[in-house]
Amino acid sequence: MRMWTMRQWGVAGVGTAASLVLLGIPAVLIPNGLFSREIEPTWWSYPVWAATAxxxxLLLATYAGPTPPTRRKDPTGPRGLGGGILAWLAIGCPVCNKLVLLAVGTSGALTWFAPLQPLLAVGGLILLAAALRTRLRAAASCPAPESQT
Known part of the structure; x- marks a missing residue:
């Protein structure tokens, strides 16, 4: 990351801010009139939200390299997406999530899903960190060629 361009740092900043909004509004960590939350957020929801964003x-910035990306299969895609989804499930209200309610009902959401949310948070952060590490290692082992302009 020491060799990142201003463009990459800009993308990282915009991506972090966008992630804060995209995760925070539906989870009602940012108070809003679009969504409501039946159960107050846990103390750890805020640090997980910030770390996820x-x-x-940072992961988004790895795709905004100094040269256009190639069209090869990216093995980090499922990890990054999965990590984001797990973190979103972790910081959300357990009884406000329609999928959880359909799967286990209200009592199941409180007795089964809510206790799993910290594990989902840890799993999501691990997947995101692994995806970022993979992208950074690949960039370091195969640097982009200098432009000939």
């Missing part, structure tokens, strides 16, 4: 922004 930061990792998402």
């Amino acid at each position: 930061l990792l998402c922004g």
